[in-house]
Amino acid sequence: MSSPAFSSPIRTISKQSSLKLSLRAVCHETPLLPSASRIRTAMVDQRRTAFESRPPWKQRVGEFPQARSVRHHSTSDRSNLIPYSSRLKEGRALAQDVWSIFNAANLPPDCLNLGQGYMNFPPPEWVREAANEALHDVAPNHYSHPRGRIRLRNAIKEFYGPQLKRDLDVESEILVTSGANEGQYSVFTAFLEQGDEVIMFEPFFDQYLPSVTFNGGKPVYVPLHPPSPDNAKPTSGDWTLDVEQLRRAVTCRTKMIIVNTPHNPVGKVFTRQELEVIASIAEEFNLLVMSDEVYDYLVFDGKEHIRIATLPGMWDRTVTVCSAGKLFAATGWRVGWLIGPPSIIQPTLAASTRIVFCTNSPLQEAVASGLEQAAERKYFETQRAEYAERRRVLTDAFDRLGMKYAMPEGTYFVLLDISSVQFPDDYPFPPSVQGRGRDFKACWFIAVEIGVSSIPVSEFYCEEHANIGEACARFSFCKDLGTLKQAADRLQGLKKYVHRS
Numbered sequence: 001m002s003s004p005a006f007s008s009p010i011r012t013i014s015k016q017s018s019l020k021l022s023l024r025a026v027c028h029e030t031p032l033l034p035s036a037s038r039i040r041t042a043m044v045d046q047r048r049t050a051f052e053s054r055p056p057w058k059q060r061v062g063e064f065p066q067a068r069s070v071r072h073h074s075t076s077d078r079s080n081l082i083p084y085s086s087r088l089k090e091g092r093a094l095a096q097d098v099w100s101i102f103n104a105a106n107l108p109p110d111c112l113n114l115g116q117g118y119m120n121f122p123p124p125e126w127v128r129e130a131a132n133e134a135l136h137d138v139a140p141n142h143y144s145h146p147r148g149r150i151r152l153r154n155a156i157k158e159f160y161g162p163q164l165k166r167d168l169d170v171e172s173e174i175l176v177t178s179g180a181n182e183g184q185y186s187v188f189t190a191f192l193e194q195g196d197e198v199i200m201f202e203p204f205f206d207q208y209l210p211s212v213t214f215n216g217g218k219p220v221y222v223p224l225h226p227p228s229p230d231n232a233k234p235t236s237g238d239w240t241l242d243v244e245q246l247r248r249a250v251t252c253r254t255k256m257i258i259v260n261t262p263h264n265p266v267g268k269v270f271t272r273q274e275l276e277v278i279a280s281i282a283e284e285f286n287l288l289v290m291s292d293e294v295y296d297y298l299v300f301d302g303k304e305h306i307r308i309a310t311l312p313g314m315w316d317r318t319v320t321v322c323s324a325g326k327l328f329a330a331t332g333w334r335v336g337w338l339i340g341p342p343s344i345i346q347p348t349l350a351a352s353t354r355i356v357f358c359t360n361s362p363l364q365e366a367v368a369s370g371l372e373q374a375a376e377r378k379y380f381e382t383q384r385a386e387y388a389e390r391r392r393v394l395t396d397a398f399d400r401l402g403m404k405y406a407m408p409e410g411t412y413f414v415l416l417d418i419s420s421v422q423f424p425d426d427y428p429f430p431p432s433v434q435g436r437g438r439d440f441k442a443c444w445f446i447a448v449e450i451g452v453s454s455i456p457v458s459e460f461y462c463e464e465h466a467n468i469g470e471a472c473a474r475f476s477f478c479k480d481l482g483t484l485k486q487a488a489d490r491l492q493g494l495k496k497y498v499h500r501s
């Protein structure tokens with residue numbers, strides 16, 4: 001494979017281009033060229049790291065006196081022989097994540113799972129048939145090209161090209177990844193230098209945080225402001241962005257901004273005006289925009305999903321992130337893709353190739369078939385109507401309870417205000433929710449007493465702002481109607497625990 005052309009106007013992993021347009025340079029906080037002493041320190045650091053990363057038996061005593069002494073271990077305690085990387089200490093990677101706490105295995109067996117955002121129904125039959133066919137063929141059972149199988153790249157070109165108003169080049173502008181997650185991780189690997197700042201709107205999809213910190217980045221949070229308490233019937237659109245706050249968050253180290261529309265967990269569909277403001281800030285400060293659009297086909301009430309890459313000047317600095325898991329009810333298939341200019345896709349390909357090499361081949365064929373047939377089958381129109389009905393069943397249940405929520409204009413999540421739910425202080429909560437936000441306890445209580453699980457929203461905030469999220473629980477409606485109706489009935493049992501001031 002030829003080495004990618006790092007010709008981005010955005011600061012890429014190429015040192016030269018990083019210096020050229022760097023805002024840091026404009027700010028004069030970091031000199032354009034490193035000083036000699038900085039270079040010496042960097043070289044010593046590099047040698048130290050190389051020395052210390054060798055196994056003890058390959059470290060010659062005295063070879064690098066500044067380094068920690070050769071590691072010896074006690075033979076009595078063998079429980080922690082090999083120290084793990086300090087990178088795991090960042091980004092909450094070691095904390096018990098919310099998904100394992102509110103996992104079906106920990107909850108009563110008959111608890112209805114409206115917690116984690118995966119469906120309890122399979123992908124469409126005609127897409128599964130295509131998967132089956134691919135498994136019976138030879139080539140799709142083997143490695144695909146790291147860019148993705150050509151049939152899928154062609155299908156993506158045909159499907160997204162008109163929406164992005166571009167004749168997409170399947171060789172340099174599309175990259176198939178192992179789900180949106182791996183695609184995003186690869187972008188961070190390809191573009192972040194140690195200490196680069198990445199702006200994300202809070203609440204944020206929890207995976208961003210460790211993916212940024214593992215790659216040396218520093219998350220910077222800009223809040224989405226919840227609807228005013230006086231708003232009796234808010235929608236997700238009433239969660240607002242303060243443009244001045246966003247502008248103030250940009251520093252000399254800002255490299256990237258993550259936009260997630262439709263937004264998990266809020267359900268907000270960013271308006272054209274909001275995206276234009278974000279675009280102008282990205283343009284002014286030369287930022288890469290990662291536009292996470294995995295819920296692009298789940299937008300309701302006549303709202304329009306706008307792709308920020310289509311705004312004037314934005315194609316060159318935007319990578320659009322998509323997920324077959326959400327499109328085809330196939331979250332376990334781990335197929336996603338990135339679309340963007342060669343200056344972003346090519347370095348990301350270099351990273352992705354070393355991380356996973358390629359994505360599973362047979363399911364790429366099936367997803368290709370899904371995209372090829374979607375229009376003729378009116379698949380996305382039907383799916384949208386089905387999700388709108390699922391949303392109605394759940395939100396009607398909240399209305400009957402008299403509990404407040406923000407009607408989601410996109411995604412398959414609803415945020416319910418649980419601040420009025422009262423539970424006994426001495427309730428037997430497990431250690432996993434002790435010491436976490438009030439919402440962890442409320443969600444646990446609702447799951448055990450009512451039999452419907454949800455996800456505490458403080459998990460989608462950084463520690464300092466977790467209290468903002470404590471007012472809400474996230475309920476997913478990516479479940480069949482029968483399950484949602486049963487959940488709706490059970491939820492009426494909450495009435496006796498709701499305390500109105």
Ligand SMILES: Cc1ncc(COP(=O)(O)O)c(C=O)c1O
Pocket residue numbers: 117178179180181182205260263264292294322323324325326331334335336
């Ligand atoms: C906002 C957002 N981005 C990315 C992902 C990851 O998508 P995938 O399953 O394709 O990796 C999710 C999954 O829940 C998500 O909610």
